[in-house]
Amino acid sequence: MHMALQYGDDAAARPDAPTEGSATVVRAGDEGFAGDPIVFDAVTYSYDNRTNAVEGLSISIHPGEYVAIVGGNGSGKSTFGKLVNALYVPDAGEVRVMGLSTSDEANRFSIRSRAGLVFQNPDDQMITSLVRDDVAFGPENLGLPVDEVVGRRDWALDQVGMAEMGGRETYNLSGGQKQRVAIAGILAMRPDVIVLDEPGAMLDPRGRRGILRVTHELNDAGVTIVLITHFMDEALTADRVVVIDKGRVAMDGTPAEVFTQHERLAAMRLEEPFAVRLTAALRERGLYVPYTIDEEELVASLCL
Amino acid sequence: MRLGATVFGRYYAGDSVVHRMDPRAKLLIVLVYMVAAVLAVDLWGVAVLAAFTLACVLLSRIPLREVFDSVKPLLFILVFTALLNVLTVSEGTVYWHWAMLTISSGGFWHALVFTLRVGLMLFGASLLTLTTTTIDLADGIEALLKPFARVGLPAHELAMMTSIALRFLPTFLDEGVKIKRAQESRGATFDEGGPWQRLKMLVPLLSPLFASAFRHANELSMAMESRCYHGAEGRTSLRALRFGRADYVGFAMAIVMVVLLVVTRVMLSAGVTGHFA
Numbered sequence: 001m002h003m004a005l006q007y008g009d010d011a012a013a014r015p016d017a018p019t020e021g022s023a024t025v026v027r028a029g030d031e032g033f034a035g036d037p038i039v040f041d042a043v044t045y046s047y048d049n050r051t052n053a054v055e056g057l058s059i060s061i062h063p064g065e066y067v068a069i070v071g072g073n074g075s076g077k078s079t080f081g082k083l084v085n086a087l088y089v090p091d092a093g094e095v096r097v098m099g100l101s102t103s104d105e106a107n108r109f110s111i112r113s114r115a116g117l118v119f120q121n122p123d124d125q126m127i128t129s130l131v132r133d134d135v136a137f138g139p140e141n142l143g144l145p146v147d148e149v150v151g152r153r154d155w156a157l158d159q160v161g162m163a164e165m166g167g168r169e170t171y172n173l174s175g176g177q178k179q180r181v182a183i184a185g186i187l188a189m190r191p192d193v194i195v196l197d198e199p200g201a202m203l204d205p206r207g208r209r210g211i212l213r214v215t216h217e218l219n220d221a222g223v224t225i226v227l228i229t230h231f232m233d234e235a236l237t238a239d240r241v242v243v244i245d246k247g248r249v250a251m252d253g254t255p256a257e258v259f260t261q262h263e264r265l266a267a268m269r270l271e272e273p274f275a276v277r278l279t280a281a282l283r284e285r286g287l288y289v290p291y292t293i294d295e296e297e298l299v300a301s302l303c304l
Numbered sequence: 305m306r307l308g309a310t311v312f313g314r315y316y317a318g319d320s321v322v323h324r325m326d327p328r329a330k331l332l333i334v335l336v337y338m339v340a341a342v343l344a345v346d347l348w349g350v351a352v353l354a355a356f357t358l359a360c361v362l363l364s365r366i367p368l369r370e371v372f373d374s375v376k377p378l379l380f381i382l383v384f385t386a387l388l389n390v391l392t393v394s395e396g397t398v399y400w401h402w403a404m405l406t407i408s409s410g411g412f413w414h415a416l417v418f419t420l421r422v423g424l425m426l427f428g429a430s431l432l433t434l435t436t437t438t439i440d441l442a443d444g445i446e447a448l449l450k451p452f453a454r455v456g457l458p459a460h461e462l463a464m465m466t467s468i469a470l471r472f473l474p475t476f477l478d479e480g481v482k483i484k485r486a487q488e489s490r491g492a493t494f495d496e497g498g499p500w501q502r503l504k505m506l507v508p509l510l511s512p513l514f515a516s517a518f519r520h521a522n523e524l525s526m527a528m529e530s531r532c533y534h535g536a537e538g539r540t541s542l543r544a545l546r547f548g549r550a551d552y553v554g555f556a557m558a559i560v561m562v563v564l565l566v567v568t569r570v571m572l573s574a575g576v577t578g579h580f581a
Contacts, residue, residue, distance in 0.1 A: 085530045109532050117530045124523035127531075129439060129471045133542070140540045141532040149542050171474045185531060 033098050036060040037193045037224050038084055038115065043093035044247075045079055053079040054247035056093070061193070061226060066219045068238035068255075069228045072269050076247035077228050078120075081197040084226070085117040098192060113142060115193040116186030120201050122178030131173070131181055132157065132166035138189040156188035157181075160214050176207025183214060193224040200231060212237065232259070232273045243268065314374060316434040321550050322364035323435045327444025329551035330432055336558040337428045341421050343565045346572065350420045356561045357427050364435050374430045381426070382419050389415035442467040443543050460536030472520065476513065483512050 038061040046052045054076040061067055071077040082088045083095050086102040097115045100107040116138075119125050128134045135156055139149040157163050160180040170178065179199050186194055196215065200208035212234055219225045227238065235241050241258040243251040245268045251258050259265070259276050271277075275295040282289050289301050322330075337356070344353045361371055394401075395410020433441070446463030453459045484494065487508050494505050 082526075087526055087530060109534070112530055112532050119523065119527055119530075121523060123475060124520055125527035126471070127524065127528060128467060129437075133439065136542050137528075137533070138531040140542055141534065143538040143540055146540060146542060146544065149540050153542075170471070189531070 033192075034063070035099055036062050037098055038226070039096040040080075040083070041094045041096070043083060043090045043095055045083060045088055045090050052091075052247055054083070054244075057244070057248055058093075059242060059249055059252070061224060063192075064219075064222060064224055066216070066225045066237075066239045067227070068235035068241045069226060069244060070230065070232065070235050070241060070270065071244035071250075072230070075244045075268075077244050078197055079247075080244065081117055081195045081226075081228055084115050084193075084195050086111045087117070109142075113138070113189040114191050115195060116189055116191040118179070118182050118186055118194065118196040118199050120198045122175050122182060122202065125182045125185070126170040126178060129169055129171065130166075131162065131168050131170055134170055134181055135166075135184045135188050138185055142189060152188040152190065153184075156184040159187055159218070160184045161210075174207060175203045176210050179203065179207065179211050180214060183211070183218075187218070191223070193226065194218065195226040195228065197228045198230065199227075200229070200234065208234070232271055235259075236273050243270065314433065315437050316366050316370055316374075318365055318435065320363060320365040320435070322360060322431075322554075324548075324550065325435075325554060326545050326547050326551045327436050327440040328447050328545055329547060329555055330436055331441075331444045331448060333554055333558045334428055334432050336555075336562060338425060340558070340562050340565055341425045341428070343562065343569065344421055345417070345569070347417060348568045348572070349565050350417055350424070352561060352564050352568070353421070353424050356557070357424050357431070359557075360428075360431055364431060366431075366434055371427060371430060371434065374434060375423070375426045378426055382423050385422050386415045386419045389418050438470040439467055439543070442470070443541075443545060447545055460539075468524070472517075475520070476517065479516055480509070480513055483509055 038059075040057050040059045043054055043057045044052050045054050057076070057080070069077050069080060079088065083090060083102065084097060086095075086097075086108045089095075089103050095102040097107075097111045100111055102108075102111055126134055127137050132153055136149050136153040139152050144152070154163070154166070157166055160183050162177065162180050162184060165173070165177065165181075170181065173181065183194070183196075183199075194215070196211075199211050203211065208231070215225050215227060216237065227234065229235055236255045236259070238255060241251070241253065241255050242249055243258060243265075250268060251261065251264065259272055262272055262276065262280055265272055272280075275298045279289055279298060289298065337353075340349075340353055340356075344350050361368060390407060390411045391405045393411035393414045394406040394408050395414070397409045398406055399409070400407040436444070442463045445466065446459050449457060449459035449462065488494070492505065492508060494502070494509070496502075497505075
């Protein structure tokens with residue numbers, strides 16, 4: 001896969017370039033936004049007005065970061081994704097995406113096109129029967145000119161390694177391929193951030209690895225990635241790991257900083273990556289190995 | 305249940321003139337074709353209709369067998385219309401008579417003409433779906449309904465709903481099979497007992513299917529919203545429909561066929577030519 005994820009200097013190629021006479025969704029605040037793309041400011045959200053799914057959650061995602069958000073069932077990590085995408089609006093506090101508040105309804109389309117959300121179930125985000133039509137769905141909704149829609153569609157399919165599959169029916173794809181189409185569908189809107197809500201939960205290990213690779217390639221090309229996951233091994237590949245527990249940030253740091261604190265992780269019933277568990281078990285049995293989160297490093301120290 | 309077997313309404317992939325035609329043109333031609341089928345009341349008319357149909361099949365490069373196969377599930381309609389005509393029409397020599405039923409020579413003629421007409425109608429409709437993908441069909445319907453949007457008809461929404469329904473058809477078929485197997489593994493039987501018994505067995509099959517459909521709908525609507533869907537207004541339509549030469553020619557041919565049918569009818573009733581049937 002070739003990475004050239006520059007959205008181009010060509011002003012006409014920018015999603016916000018207003019097309020004359022059409023009802024193009026104009027993206028506010030597009031010019032030179034340099035702050036944190038996602039900011040949660042003491043956000044509280046409840047589904048039923050009794051228990052809070054997230055409670056006083058404050059977090060900033062920095063530009064260009066690859067952040068893994070981990071947490072157990074019911075920790076509030078999925079709610080996070082829907083709050084970013086303005087599908088849910090905070091009961092208290094504020095979510096700002098590229099400086100735009102999700103509470104202001106006028107910002108909604110700008111926010112959704114700039115911080116895309118990939119869902120867990122690949123079947124429920126395939127909107128049309130043909131792969132290439134599905135990828136074009138977002139840009140079509142943005143009211144872009146036809147050439148632009150076609151260009152972005154083909155480019156996005158190429159980015160996720162599905163360039164040859166445009167004419168296929170979405171129904172006949174594997175789960176991993178569907179998820180890649182879903183990512184392409186988001187990518188075609190040229191977002192600054194992509195939030196993926198457990199994209200591998202319904203995939204086999206091979207499909208999951210493929211998705212992980214694509215997200216890293218996109219991140220290398222400059223897209224900020226937020227990966228919500230319960231697979232700790234996936235979280236290991238991130239720049240930064242944020243652990244959410246009971247709707248709040250419980251831990252926040254590099255994978256090494258987070259995964260070496262096994263008591264705290266165990267208390268939140270989070271399983272550590274395999275290398276960490278093995279290290280802990282070995283130390284418990286009196287075999288000294290330095291704490292590590294890296295499998296190769298562990299192998300190296302064991303072989304010494 | 306297997307998809308892609310002999311199902312009326314399936315698509316036969318190809319790249320013929322007919323395949324490439326504008327779906328609007330094809331829909332309009334089928335509409336004209338249906339009018340023609342109503343006008344074709346004798347063998348002359350049926351011959352004109354059959355010639356047109358055959359020309360379309362040849363142009364579509366779909367093997368005649370495939371077209372027959374796709375109409376096969378509806379064969380019972382033809383048998384039924386034929387029987388009805390044979391038994392009810394009383395014309396010419398009467399061979400047999402009992403209560404309201406009559407078998408006569410005229411009945412056989414009517415049965416022949418009528419069955420051919422209905423058969424050709426099915427042929428024409430089937431040719432439309434064989435050569436047009438579901439998306440194209442939905443686009444064509446949307447475009448044709450657009451003038452009615454002014455009087456409040458939600459043309460875009462109707463087309464979107466149709467295409468989503470078509471997109472989810474295989475998903476639901478799969479889920480239906482899964483649920484059926486799950487119920488069977490718990491001892492349920494679906495093909496035993498009387499009609500009432502069988503009908504009752506549909507409840508444990510359909511209620512989980514409906515529940516799942518609602519779940520899908522909820523998730524899908526969120527996915528659509530998150531991709532900035534907001535109805536037809538300000539939305540680019542990538543699949544721009546263009547009327548080409550083939551579309552004009554095809555439509556003109558259909559009109560010519562109708563004119564021909566009208567002319568033969570008028571001439572026949574004026575007694576210029578001899579009675580064919």
